[in-house]
Amino acid sequence: MFKTQKLVSFALLLVLVAVTLGPVAAQDKPVELVFWSMWNESEGQALVIQQWIDEFEAAHPNVTINAVWNGRQNQTLVRTALAGGTVIDIVDQDADQIAGGLMQEGFGLPLNAYLDMPALDEDVPLRDVFLPGTLELFAMDGETYLLPYIYNTVQFWYDKRVFEEVGIEVPLTWDEFLANNDKLREAGYAPIAAEGNEPGYSTFYLANMIARLKGPGFLLQTVEDHTGEMWRDPAYLESSRMLRELWDRGDIPAVTVGYVWPQGQNTLAFGQAAQSLVGSWLPIELSLQVDPGWVWGGFNFPAVEGGEGSVADTQALLLAFMIVKDTAHPDEAAEFLRFIMTKENQQLMADQALVGVTRIGVPWSEAITDAEEAAMNAESVFPDVDGVYARYPEFLTTVLWINYADLWQGKITPEEFSEHMATQSAEYWASQE
């Protein structure tokens, strides 16, 4: 009886393997896939991806994957190369950036059918192994084009030893946060390290604050209001005042206004400052700078009293693969993406590159366990600048960032910020028609 069961399950497994490998095995013609990557060759993530590629090629002898390590300007290079007739099958990039670029313009291969196939190492549809919200974040008209494989949370990062030394706990509300900052200041720390002159970073504050006050999605809705009137919502005045208060209280030191990346985060590494609101990549970026005994902790942007958002709404900056629609080998490319989503392969990325990954149940490295917890328990996730980055990059660059920088750097008042945004949004949208 027992033996039969074993036999049957073995047979089933064989069938499963046959079905899985079927399309590949059937056509033994050599297949060459070209993958253009956002990583530089020597970065930890690139090393892991190369290992994935090697193992995938070993398991599929007829497939070769040629990786081109472009660095962060990958998408720009891909676009120009595609226009020049270069064949590219797979690309990867910050999900926000690629969603606003290649994906929105229809260069992506629809992945829904592939996501309905079973995962390679678990008998559930592939789509069910992803951490909550990650696949859906950039879905367009019900179709998925991006397969996220690295998960960064935006949280306040700090050295747990400092919190112990000062005698404070992780704050859950804004008031607790401010009280902590008082204690940190008394203890001689600058409470917050920030890149004062790096709009991409300082916008984390605006996006999180509005998400806490009005819930995720409100900022995006505001940007989409072509009359600009939504910028006059009291929530913007309130959030602007609360953010400016951080400067006025000295929680963010005045010199911060002159910090461009990575000068602000270095003050955290050097033990001058105590907390920094930034992606969970920070522990890696600072690994060569911090004390050996450093103990990383991370906590979500605190809740605001009376706000509609929850402290468990998490800002997620994902990195994703996309298959180029015109690829000659969609099945093989998709098979590669299925392959990288096994527990084993995801664990490899988490362990070797020390980053968060998108598969459920794969423990992240020690420095970012708090990020993993936030990702697991997220009530909802929202992307960079609440999705504005992906959908309205030009508005973000030419209207939102310059006005927000003025507010952040104290050149205009909260009232002026709302006013400028309202009028300039209306002008911007009028000029786009």
Next chain:
Amino acid sequence: MIEQAVDVRQSARPRRRARDRRWIRQLPAYIFLGAWSLFTLVTIGWVALASLKSNREVFREPWNLPTQLQFENYQRAWDSAKLGENFMNSVIIVGIAVLLILAISAPAAYVLARAKFRGRNLLTVIYIAGIGIPFPLLFIPLFAMLAGMNLTNSREGLILVYISLSIPFTVFILTGFFSTLPADLEDSAVIDGCNDFQVFRHVMLPLASPGILTAAIFNFIGLWNEFQLALIFIQDPVQRPLSLGLYSLKNSMTYTGDWAGLFAGVVLVMAPTILLFILLSERMISGITMGSVK
């Protein structure tokens, strides 16, 4: 000039005193030029020093000497970028481009300077107008064009762009040179039985060699450090010239917080050009001045 004039007027006075006066008058010059030069040398020297520090020292003790020399910074920089390959790409791209620029521009400049034909002035003006066209204007049209010819993302395409965009300025410099050469040399060569091509090849071209060298140096310096066109026309890391390679190195090193490694990479890229400059500075500088000062 002013100082010289003063000297001569004072030459009647006792020499020793004149020398003192002269030294005092020149003191501001020594201080100013000395401070400027010192700043340049100190900052560049500082990068070399930082490239041997550990990452924790780079920021925390910027003015201290490294406690222990970290030569492995250089190993990391070398490993993480293809600096060797990038260097060879630059040699190939810039070398071929400069040769072809000269081979194409010199004959054209010669004709524009010395031949008589209808439309010569107009053609000269059209060439010179090209000097003023800002390259950024061409980013997109030129890219679209080369994409249509399958020449983007290739060294050949970049060489073609470099040649085409360097023609106006090179023709401009060389026309100036050819037009200053004396006419009787041409005439005597003709009397000796040279045809017009031979006159160009055996008489005028050798005479213009200082000018051609100038044009070569101008183009070489410009193209060796060229970045913006390479950024647009080269996508594949394998094809990158050194300027792009260093940019990519800068990115990859900063994302991992490896500043010491970055500085090591900067030294690796700076050192050959500085060495070359030390060897050739007289030549380079006189080349530049020859082109523009007649």
Next chain:
Amino acid sequence: MRISKQLIALFLLPASALYFFFFLVPTFSAFRYSLYDWRGFGTDMNFVGIQNYVELFSDRLFWLSMGNTVTILLAGGVIIFGLAFVMTMMISSGIRGRKLFRAIIFLPNVIAIIALTTLWGYIYTPQFGLLGAFLGKIGLTQWAAFPWLGPDTIFWSMLVAIIWIEVGFYLVLLLAGVDKIPEDFYEAARLDGASQFQMFRKITIPLLWDVLTIGMVLWSIHAIKIFEFPFSFTGLEPNVNSYTAAVYMYILGFGQRQPIYRLGYSTAIGVMLLLVVILVVLVLRRLMRREQLQY
């Protein structure tokens, strides 16, 4: 000597063909592209007439970046030529180490620009940078924390670095010009009882004028397309406050991180740059002519 028609044609053809196809044709297509709304290389072009130019007028970033370019051109130019002039006078006053000074001041011109931006980014880092730490060491602690890269200062900090790089090139030009002035001009003037100032005014300046003009034309063309320094000066992306028109064009057309891709609009900025060049050349020509009338 007569040069045959065949040789003329043969010598002109390669240069003219390349120049025509890969320089003039794209220049003219740029005008055409600037009249289209074109969202990316793979996508359709829609004719919008002068809409892109109308939009430029209300684009704050366009004015900011164009303002920066023009400031580099004018303020940078005045300072660079002023410094180069002073240094030329100093170096040609018969001091020792003349060649050494000239070579060191010229040195930044041969170093890869990304290496220089890395260096300057580090010089300006508040507190921990070269400058900050130095000021801290000599006791100027409040200056040590000065935000050199803050929104109001970053452009000027960049301009200082650009001047440091460029001044050597124009110094070399001017020095060569001064060397070419025959010493007997001054002798004769001295015999006529001319003062130093008169000699400077009547001999040095006029005889340097050609060199100066060439130098200014070279600088204008160079300044208008300045891209590398602001592009790679600061951390993750070029900082908005130090955008030049060329950088903004690149961001709009090719994108650094922002997926904007407005090729037609971006090209319209290129056309505006060309207008600036034409304006500058006209002004320079006028300046030159007036001086020539004086002697």
